[in-house]
Amino acid sequence: MPELPEVHALATDLGRRLGGRVVDRLSILAFPALKTFDPPVEAVHGMRVADVTRHGKFLDLTLEPTGSGDGADEPAAFPIHLVMHLARAGWLRWRAEAPKPVTKPGRSPIAARIVLDDGSGIDVTEAGTKKSLAIHLVRDPAEVPGIARLGPDPMTDEFDEETFARILAGRGREQIKGVLRNQSVIAGIGNAYSDEILHVARMSPFTPANMSPEKVATLYTALRSTLAEALERADGLAASELKGEKRSGMRVHGRTGEPCPVCGDTVRQVIYSDSTFQYCPTCQTGGKPLADRVLSRLLK
Incomplete structure (x- = not known):
């Protein structure tokens, strides 16, 4: 299971790769991994990755709108946080090219895909049969129960x-x-x-x-x-x-x-x-x- 040092490094790596990039879609291939329904996954279309941070073992991708219109194809008019907890067997895999279709989603280790506007992106994977990986789309990270319950971060100055x-x-x-x-x-x-x-x-x-x-x-x-x-x-x-x-x-x-x-x-x-x-x-x-x-x- 990735812990504080690994999640911190993942956030840094994702920030370097995704920062400022525009998201085309979020594809959920393992439906139980998605723990929220509002905002819908379609809301991330056209949004820009503004920041990647962590809360304990949670990864937090802040997505901000890039457009200002009110059309159906416009992105949401509020920031969205794509929050992931990789649990015991979850991981992230950078993909430089457009993804190939997954023919058997139930048998694939890929739980979700973040696809950028050029086809590159991140595959969120989970090995094994015990599935605990969790993905949340929220307007505020504090809406995620696991984040709301977190104790203090041991690497902050306040943790003396x-x-x-x-x-x-x-x-x-x-x-x-x-x-x-x-x-x-x-x-x-x-x-x-x-x-x-x-x-x-x-x-x-x-x-x-x-x-x-x-x-x-x-x-x-x-x-x-x-x-x-x-x-x-x-x-x-x-x-x-x-x-x-x-x-x-x-x-x-x-x-x-x-x-x-x-x-x-x-x-x-x-x-x-x-x-x-x-x-x-x-x-x-x-x-x-x-x-x-x-x-x-x-x-x-």
């Missing part, structure tokens, strides 16, 4: 250590791994970067969120530095390069059975029903492996 301490104190005994991943608490961090942050902080994923000031300071520094390094690595990369860069930059996430790059211990994992996470016992849990089950505790 004091703010972070208040957030953690308010979560009480909740496990820190889940707190970091909760988009309503902190926006943009998912399974991979929460693993990386906790490894840098040398902290167990099951540590209670309400922790000492010293631990808060350590975790805050780890959070900011880990995300800043990932943002720097991803800066300027095209969408096609981001997945490989993310995997290569991981210290423990996705590296079960490999040696920890810090201490050399074997990276272990905990498996849940729908996800896994990785950690280093020596660096994070005093050398003790975590029980591989829901609501795990340190083995005695």
